[in-house]
Amino acid sequence: MALAFSLSKDFAVSAIGSMTSKAALLGVEAIVLITVILALHMVIQFLFAKKDEPPVVPYWMPFIGSAIAYGQDPYAFFFRCRQKYGDVFSFILLGKKMTVCLGTQGNDFVLNGRLQDVNAEEIYKNLTTPVFGSGVVYDCSNAILMEQKKFLKFGLTTEALQSYVPLFEGEFYDFLSHSPAFQGFEGSICVTKAMAELTIFMASRTLQGKEVRPKFDSTFAELYHDLDMGFTPVNFMMPWLPLPANRRRDHAQHTLANTYIEIIKARRNLEEGQPLTENDMIWHLMSCRYKNGNPIPDQQIAHMMIALLMAGQHSSSSIASWIMLRLASRPDIAEELYQEQVRVLGPSDKGQMKRLTYEEIGLLNLNSLVVKETLRLHAPIHSIMRAVKLPLTVQTNKPSELESRLYNIPTPHVLLSAPGVTAQSSAHFANPSSWDPHRWEAQPTVKDGDEKVDYGYGLVTKGASSPYLPFGAGRHRCIGEQFAYLQLGTITALMVRQFKLRLADGETDVPKTNYMSLFTRPLDPAIIRWESR
Ligand code: HEM
Numbered sequence: 001m002a003l004a005f006s007l008s009k010d011f012a013v014s015a016i017g018s019m020t021s022k023a024a025l026l027g028v029e030a031i032v033l034i035t036v037i038l039a040l041h042m043v044i045q046f047l048f049a050k051k052d053e054p055p056v057v058p059y060w061m062p063f064i065g066s067a068i069a070y071g072q073d074p075y076a077f078f079f080r081c082r083q084k085y086g087d088v089f090s091f092i093l094l095g096k097k098m099t100v101c102l103g104t105q106g107n108d109f110v111l112n113g114r115l116q117d118v119n120a121e122e123i124y125k126n127l128t129t130p131v132f133g134s135g136v137v138y139d140c141s142n143a144i145l146m147e148q149k150k151f152l153k154f155g156l157t158t159e160a161l162q163s164y165v166p167l168f169e170g171e172f173y174d175f176l177s178h179s180p181a182f183q184g185f186e187g188s189i190c191v192t193k194a195m196a197e198l199t200i201f202m203a204s205r206t207l208q209g210k211e212v213r214p215k216f217d218s219t220f221a222e223l224y225h226d227l228d229m230g231f232t233p234v235n236f237m238m239p240w241l242p243l244p245a246n247r248r249r250d251h252a253q254h255t256l257a258n259t260y261i262e263i264i265k266a267r268r269n270l271e272e273g274q275p276l277t278e279n280d281m282i283w284h285l286m287s288c289r290y291k292n293g294n295p296i297p298d299q300q301i302a303h304m305m306i307a308l309l310m311a312g313q314h315s316s317s318s319i320a321s322w323i324m325l326r327l328a329s330r331p332d333i334a335e336e337l338y339q340e341q342v343r344v345l346g347p348s349d350k351g352q353m354k355r356l357t358y359e360e361i362g363l364l365n366l367n368s369l370v371v372k373e374t375l376r377l378h379a380p381i382h383s384i385m386r387a388v389k390l391p392l393t394v395q396t397n398k399p400s401e402l403e404s405r406l407y408n409i410p411t412p413h414v415l416l417s418a419p420g421v422t423a424q425s426s427a428h429f430a431n432p433s434s435w436d437p438h439r440w441e442a443q444p445t446v447k448d449g450d451e452k453v454d455y456g457y458g459l460v461t462k463g464a465s466s467p468y469l470p471f472g473a474g475r476h477r478c479i480g481e482q483f484a485y486l487q488l489g490t491i492t493a494l495m496v497r498q499f500k501l502r503l504a505d506g507e508t509d510v511p512k513t514n515y516m517s518l519f520t521r522p523l524d525p526a527i528i529r530w531e532s533r
Pocket residue numbers: 120145149152308311312313315316319375379380381384385469470471472473475476477478479480481483484
């Protein structure tokens with residue numbers, strides 16, 4: 001050790017030759033010392049690698065580990081590691097050992113892990129509890145989460161969804177008439193900004209109810225923004241930092257929660273005589289009861305409403321932005337979508353196509369495939385994580401080995417599933433990086449025989465054999481899929497009906513992905529040009 005140190009010190013000192021000032025030398029010594037420590041650290045990683053555990057991606061910086069490579073482009077990192085190590089490997093992320101399980105088997109292993117083996121709330125609650133509030137989602141037992149998901153899922157009945165379509169449409173046209181970006185016959189928009197506004201107006205009018213919607217024109221927009229700033233990756237680890245942003249987050253959470261509580265109280269007073277007029281979530285939650293017979297406390301309803309707002313908003317606005325960018329890059333597909341509407345919904349009436357209904361959106365086949373294909377390439381959640389609670393064994397193949405082998409995964413590890421990897425693999429999708437909605441006409445998705453399970457919130461497919469899981473699988477699977485499809489399908493149909501889109505001048509492809517945000521989205525500036533039809 002001493003020898004290695006003095007050798008490389010001499011080497012470094014002679015290499016810089018003419019630099020002789022004492023300060024420079026001290027600096028050099030520090031650099032040399034650090035380099036040597038890091039090199040030794042690399043050697044130790046190889047010497048002390050545990051052969052029965054998944055291979056660890058080598059790293060220079062203790063604690064930091066592979067955070068930079070993973071953070072910049074998680075998919076590039078996963079594909080690179082998969083080539084070297086196979087579907088199962090570990091990497092260091094800010095002091096935690098992450099074990100990645102790829103492939104359809106890996107997706108199944110993590111997402112359908114047993115409750116006693118793997119745990120989601122331990123990972124997510126630091127981030128989510130200050131934003132949503134106490135007592136809901138990851139700030140309660142899994143059994144309670146399952147009941148809460150049942151309440152939310154059962155609030156999204158077909159009848160409710162049917163009633164949402166005219167409201168979506170109303171919000172869409174209101175948005176066009178008020179948004180400065182859409183005045184005149186043509187123009188350009190920042191698509192991430194436009195879609196974030198449009199989707200929140202639509203979701204707040206439908207899911208959140210008619211009292212909440214007008215507040216988004218004034219006070220809620222800013223509060224929502226402050227709350228949203230709490231959704232940053234650093235808050236996974238240190239949610240309590242006394243930063244101004246965290247203070248604003250907490251203030252926004254309290255103010256929003258109190259507003260919902262007031263709405264609930266006002267509705268309860270109203271309920272006596274007047275009939276229920278809207279199919280919204282607050283009404284539904286007010287009538288739900290836990291298995292023990294208790295109604296949901298008002299404060300929990302408020303916190304569930306905030307969770308609903310945050311859960312749906314980021315994914316939907318990100319996918320809506322990607323759809324617009326993809327259509328702008330493929331005017332031929334946009335034209336096909338327009339012709340599909342003319343064909344399926346009949347010729348337009350006085351130059352205006354008639355208003356959409358829930359059933360008609362279901363008939364627009366290519367329109368849905370555009371949503372589906374965009375979710376394949378741009379799923380907003382790239383990493384799904386679970387804390388390992390009991391030692392596990394996982395079976396896998398290394399690329400160089402024919403026989404499969406077993407790895408032990410001990411308890412402090414965190415499991416990481418990235419279903420986006422199978423969705424972008426050539427093993428499952430021909431020419432995987434090309435955006436081609438028509439591919440689904442030939443490729444059935446989830447096999448009908450796929451096993452179904454009920455974790456307490458209705459039947460869901462286990463997705464154990466599906467390479468396409470943009471909404472996850474297992475007990476934590478998304479309950480917002482139908483809502484998201486309806487919202488995104490409506491936006492797509494209406495945008496195509498109203499406008500011809502193209503990429504900004506000089507652009508030939510869609511922007512790259514921003515992986516630094518918690519939910520991935522197009523890297524700004526994401527500009528498209530529109531022209532009225
Ligand atoms: C394009 C839109 C969406 C995508 C891609 C998406 C994706 C996902 C994924 C991958 C999960 C699983 C997370 C995990 O296993 O840790 C999930 C869970 C969930 N999503 Fe969504 N989601 C979308 C929209 C929505 C909407 C609109 C809502 C609400 C109406 C919603 C509510 C939820 C809830 C409540 C969970 C359950 C979390 C848990 O059980 O731990 N999502 N979503």
